[in-house]
Amino acid sequence: MLITRLQLKNWRNFRKVDVTLGPRGYLIGANASGKSNLLDVFRFLRTIAQSEGGGLQKALKERGGLSKLRSLHARRDPEVRIEVDVSESREDSPPRWKYVLAFKAEGKGLQRVLIQEETVIKEGEIRVHRPSPEDLADPARLTQTYLEQINNNADFRELADHFSSTTYLHLVPQLLKHSDEISGRIVENDPFGQGLLQRVARTPEKTRDARLRRIQQALEVAVPQFSELHFEKDAVSGMPHLKANFKHWRVHGSWQREDQFSDGTLRLIGFLWALQEGDGLLLLEEPELSLNDAITAHIPLMIDRVLRQRKRGGSSRQVLSSTHSDNLVGAVTDPDSILLLEPGEDGTNVRAATPHERLEMEHGLNAAEVLLPKTRPQSIEQMGLFS
Numbered sequence: 001m002l003i004t005r006l007q008l009k010n011w012r013n014f015r016k017v018d019v020t021l022g023p024r025g026y027l028i029g030a031n032a033s034g035k036s037n038l039l040d041v042f043r044f045l046r047t048i049a050q051s052e053g054g055g056l057q058k059a060l061k062e063r064g065g066l067s068k069l070r071s072l073h074a075r076r077d078p079e080v081r082i083e084v085d086v087s088e089s090r091e092d093s094p095p096r097w098k099y100v101l102a103f104k105a106e107g108k109g110l111q112r113v114l115i116q117e118e119t120v121i122k123e124g125e126i127r128v129h130r131p132s133p134e135d136l137a138d139p140a141r142l143t144q145t146y147l148e149q150i151n152n153n154a155d156f157r158e159l160a161d162h163f164s165s166t167t168y169l170h171l172v173p174q175l176l177k178h179s180d181e182i183s184g185r186i187v188e189n190d191p192f193g194q195g196l197l198q199r200v201a202r203t204p205e206k207t208r209d210a211r212l213r214r215i216q217q218a219l220e221v222a223v224p225q226f227s228e229l230h231f232e233k234d235a236v237s238g239m240p241h242l243k244a245n246f247k248h249w250r251v252h253g254s255w256q257r258e259d260q261f262s263d264g265t266l267r268l269i270g271f272l273w274a275l276q277e278g279d280g281l282l283l284l285e286e287p288e289l290s291l292n293d294a295i296t297a298h299i300p301l302m303i304d305r306v307l308r309q310r311k312r313g314g315s316s317r318q319v320l321s322s323t324h325s326d327n328l329v330g331a332v333t334d335p336d337s338i339l340l341l342e343p344g345e346d347g348t349n350v351r352a353a354t355p356h357e358r359l360e361m362e363h364g365l366n367a368a369e370v371l372l373p374k375t376r377p378q379s380i381e382q383m384g385l386f387s
């Protein structure tokens with residue numbers, strides 16, 4: 001299933017958003033235009049839907065409370081509102097699922113955040129619509145969503161499971177390399193990819209080998225001298241490791257463990273693994289980091305290829321990435337998969353390519369040439385004054 005449409009009101013630096021999404025999405029925009037904030041909506045929904053230790057109040061607390069979250073651009077209407085359609089394809093009408101959540105501060109000294117609306121619609125039919133008469137009689141009930149309550153989400157468990165299976169990855173190779181020194185402490189939901197080796201270790205051998213083989217094929221192209229990638233457990237400590245062979249003047253090359261891999265190699269391994277694992281939404285922060293420009297230009301292709309392979313196996317994964325990379329955006333062939341974030345006085349506007357921009361792409365310009373100039377801050381020339 002895919003998130004096929006996202007509507008927001010008063011979410012962080014967005015006053016209003018209404019966009020459709022497909023199997024792949026690339027968010028482009030200047031620094032601080034809100035790319036990470038947009039991805040954060042899905043992390044927020046994941047935390048709410050997580051059956052263990054999740055919930056609306058926790059999702060709010062993790063973000064420093066409603067006052068941090070609610071858009072500074074919000075006018076008189078103080079409500080934060082999230083609406084998502086979830087379906088097999090964005091052409092489905094009505095979508096398989098629609099989920100609506102709106103909330104605001106109670107404003108009576110109690111400082112509670114109360115749900116203003118929670119609605120679940122399946123194939124056009126309303127399954128949940130709150131506040132119910134019971135909610136109105138006991139407003140404390142409005143501090144919790146049905147999405148987070150196993151007793152109340154039985155009718156739409158598929159949707160709750162989909163939200164909670166979202167993965168967010170902003171891989172920081174240093175954390176993975178130095179996991180021993182930081183005594184293996186992993187941040188909740190592992191946003192920095194520290195737990196990669198443990199996840200590789202937990203994967204059944206056959207699946208693991210097949211995934212590593214695919215990663216190996218990509219790395220053979222991307223990393224000079226790279227030849228083999230294997231999983232192993234340390235004979236003494238039992239700790240999981242990845243080892244790779246680098247072709248060398250020595251006949252058998254030389255084997256290295258992940259703490260010797262380059263940052264770019266580790267980031268590629270992390271994101272290629274994530275593409276093959278799980279079936280919820282995958283959020284990637286700037287997958288181009290530490291990678292050579294020529295390799296960056298292959299990222300959209302790698303994503304497409306892995307997803308195509310998975311589709312043949314009957315599974316899939318929606319991928320939404322933020323990016324600043326000219327080469328990456330230039331290699332995106334489907335204009336529908338790019339979203340532009342344009343900051344303005346009234347918050348950031350999110351839009352797809354216009355018909356005119358699409359025409360330019362059809363006539364030989366690539367997506368980076370047409371769209372990236374529109375994301376550059378207007379006063380960029382002045383930055384030279386500081387150098």
Ligand SMILES: Nc1ncnc2c1ncn2[C@@H]1O[C@H](COP(=O)(O)OP(=O)(O)OP(=O)(O)O)[C@@H](O)[C@H]1O
Nearest residue numbers: 012013031032033034035036037068069070071072
């Ligand atoms: N509640 C809010 N109301 C208005 N603006 C907000 C709110 N919360 C955060 N912001 C603004 O959002 C901006 C940060 O957005 P975000 O981190 O999503 O940018 P980004 O596009 O990911 O940037 P980068 O490319 O540098 O990673 C900051 O300027 C911050 O002030």
Ligand SMILES: [Mg+2]
Nearest residue numbers: 035036037322
């Ligand atoms: Mg960001």
